[in-house]
Every structure is written in structure tokens, then in C-alpha cells.
Amino acid sequence: MSFEILEPGLSTTVQDLGRLGYYNVGIPQGGSMDQWSAELANAVVGNTAAEAVLECTYLGPRFRTTEAAVIAISGAPVDVKVNGENREQWTRLELAAGDEVSFGFLQSGTRFYIAVRGGIDVPLVLGSRSTYSLGSLGGFKGRKLEAGDIVPVGQAPATATAGLDGIDTAMRPIFTRDQDIRVVCGLYDHRLTEAGLDTLLSSTWTLTPVADRTGLRYAGPAIEWKPRQQPFGAGSDPSNIVDAGYAVGSIQIPGGKEPIALHRDAVSGGGYAMVATVISADMDLLARNAPGTKTRFLAVTMDEALSARAELKAVRSRLWGK
Structure with missing residues (x-):
């Protein structure tokens, strides 16, 4: 299972809870900038909080699934489209093989998150899958995504839950000026x-x-x-x-x-x-x-x-x- 990146967006990177324990040698903790939004997306698809997600800054990617998948979009409000049809944030989206996912412009805030059941399955580097672009470390080849990348998705464990039906409005972050x-x-x-x-x-x-x-x-x-x-x-x-x-x-x-x-x-x-x-x-x-x-x-x-x-x-x- 993987995502085929057709358009990368402005800056789309793999992030998780971060790379803790190496700050003393100059390697920052990294991880999702908005940890709460990333966790909420993981909760919706039935992942643990630690699974890696895609962090999308300002302009999101366009990608195609190679197999059936379950995803959720959280964070800054953005138009979500599956095969050109509008879909909702903060809820599970069931995708078939070959479905194409794209996004409009952010309505506020700076970043939104894409979680997929099983998590983004890039190698662990110093205990984390997070991308540290300045150090070319972790994530997908140590960099933001590019057109043509094939991003692997992990296999959800047999013990994985179905996830939440959605996120109550009271739990969603507020984006204000x-x-x-x-x-x-x-x-x-x-x-x-x-x-x-x-x-x-x-x-x-x-x-x-x-x-x-x-x-x-x-x-x-x-x-x-x-x-x-x-x-x-x-x-x-x-x-x-x-x-x-x-x-x-x-x-x-x-x-x-x-x-x-x-x-x-x-x-x-x-x-x-x-x-x-x-x-x-x-x-x-x-x-x-x-x-x-x-x-x-x-x-x-x-x-x-x-x-x-x-x-x-x-x-x-x-x-x-x-």
C-alpha cells in the first residue's frame, strides 16, 4: 500500500511525535508542528498517537492510492476532494485503489494533516519517522515530498480499532487571527x-x-x-x-x-x-x-x-x- 504523489504541495513532510533525546547534540525534537491536530487524525483512522502522518503547509498535495485505504484530514480548515468530489475533514474517508485525493486553499491557519490507517511507513531514524529537512534526516529521504514519490503505508495491526466516527467540534482546534x-x-x-x-x-x-x-x-x-x-x-x-x-x-x-x-x-x-x-x-x-x-x-x-x-x-x- 502506498501513496503516489502527483503534486507535492508547497511543503509536505512526514512527521510523528518527534525525535526526543538528541537535543543535547544539536538534533531538534521535530515532529508535527501542531501535535494535537495530528493526534486527532490518527485517532479517527484507528492508529496510535505515534503513527507518522503527512504534514501539509499552506498548499496540500495531490496523490493517488495504490490500494484501498482509510484516511482522515485534520488541522487547518481546507477543502478536501476525492476524485474531484468534496469530502469532509475530521471524519474517516474510505478510499478505493486508484482514488485521487486533492485539496483547495487553506481558509485559515498554516498546516493540515493526513493520517492513514497503518501510518506512513518510512524508516525510523533515531527513534522517529519525522523529517528534519535542514539535516536531511528522517522522513521520506530526509526531505519534503516531490512529484513522483511513492510513499509507503504501513500495515495496520490486527489489534487496531476502527477509530473514531469523527471528532466532536469541542475537541477540534480553533484557528484565529x-x-x-x-x-x-x-x-x-x-x-x-x-x-x-x-x-x-x-x-x-x-x-x-x-x-x-x-x-x-x-x-x-x-x-x-x-x-x-x-x-x-x-x-x-x-x-x-x-x-x-x-x-x-x-x-x-x-x-x-x-x-x-x-x-x-x-x-x-x-x-x-x-x-x-x-x-x-x-x-x-x-x-x-x-x-x-x-x-x-x-x-x-x-x-x-x-x-x-x-x-x-x-x-x-x-x-x-x-
Whole structure:
């Protein structure tokens, strides 16, 4: 069983839950940018949460099935067509051999996901099937899909369930052009003046077109840094530090303007001060931002961040019946 890629879309890659445990040697966690949407698609077709899916950015692929298949489409709202006929997201789609699947333009958001019963069956690399394009690692030959690719689909185990009949509206992610993103301040927020920190947390930021799997850049007012004589090994700008490790979700402000929130494929360290970090519970929300989205960074405590993570874990447990 496989998908024959007729048109690849703008950037279609294989992703799963990510490649954890190698960030210390410079390999990012990767995985689906919007993990919740990917999990919902897997739940619909009867997969586990860990099965690999196709992540489609802005413009989706056109593909043909070689055998009968069960798929589901989740994530950003998009027109779905099977053999030219409109079909629905968030529900199981039964395909026959030779059926052709295509997509229209996104109505909002940035990415949607295609799950297939049995999962996308590319080789495991360091424990994950996720594509890390910058390192040509994992996924389908370490890259985004191209026309003519034959993407293998795994065999669903005999114990696989039929999956969910659909996803209740209350469980589906919301795609909006106005968002609040929760952050924990630090490690280097002390390098900002009081006014600079207030600007970061009180301003409304606009997502620029410079937004991908590595990070999302926001436009807004300049942020004031405390003057100092830069230490040996740091750059000349006040936002530079001697190299340090980056937490996933870290917010940097190179040159004192245009904050960048690092995401799934971000590098693991560098010389920019991290003034705040997006909490893990809001990383999927951050991934849904399309250019032009108005965003506010709301400071929360570590206890509040841990509570939000526990709440999200409980929701996932209900989805998977664990």
C-alpha cells in the first residue's frame, strides 16, 4: 500500500511525535508542528498517537492510492476532494485503489494533516519517522515530498480499532487571527529594562511571513535592553550573550526588535538572549499562527505552566482512553 504523489504541495513532510533525546547534540525534537491536530487524525483512522502522518503547509498535495485505504484530514480548515468530489475533514474517508485525493486553499491557519490507517511507513531514524529537512534526516529521504514519490503505508495491526466516527467540534482546534500565548519569563529577561519587559508583555505583536518549522518572527515596537560592556565571546549587540542552550519555545529578540519564538526544528543553542519561553501547552497554538496573526505574550508562573501541561495531558488521556 502506498501513496503516489502527483503534486507535492508547497511543503509536505512526514512527521510523528518527534525525535526526543538528541537535543543535547544539536538534533531538534521535530515532529508535527501542531501535535494535537495530528493526534486527532490518527485517532479517527484507528492508529496510535505515534503513527507518522503527512504534514501539509499552506498548499496540500495531490496523490493517488495504490490500494484501498482509510484516511482522515485534520488541522487547518481546507477543502478536501476525492476524485474531484468534496469530502469532509475530521471524519474517516474510505478510499478505493486508484482514488485521487486533492485539496483547495487553506481558509485559515498554516498546516493540515493526513493520517492513514497503518501510518506512513518510512524508516525510523533515531527513534522517529519525522523529517528534519535542514539535516536531511528522517522522513521520506530526509526531505519534503516531490512529484513522483511513492510513499509507503504501513500495515495496520490486527489489534487496531476502527477509530473514531469523527471528532466532536469541542475537541477540534480553533484557528484565529488573534491569540494570547502564555510564556514563562527568563532565562535572560534580566537583560531587559523594566520598560523593555513591559513592552514585550503589553504589546500586540504581528506575525511576519518569516515563520516556519524553525521559528516565528513577530513585528512590533522596539524593546529596550540594559546597556552593558559586552563580555568576551558575546556579540556587540545588547541582545547577544556568550553562547547558551535554547529551550524549545524560547523567545529571542535579535537587535532588540522582532521577537522570534523557536519551534520544533529550532537549533539547540546560540548567542541570543532568551527572554521568555512559550509554555509547552501553547506550542500547538503557536504553530497554528498564520502571517498577520495578532499575538500577545502573557506571563505565567512555572506552577501555572505545569498546571496547563497537566490539563493538556488529561485531555489526551481522554482521547486515547488511558
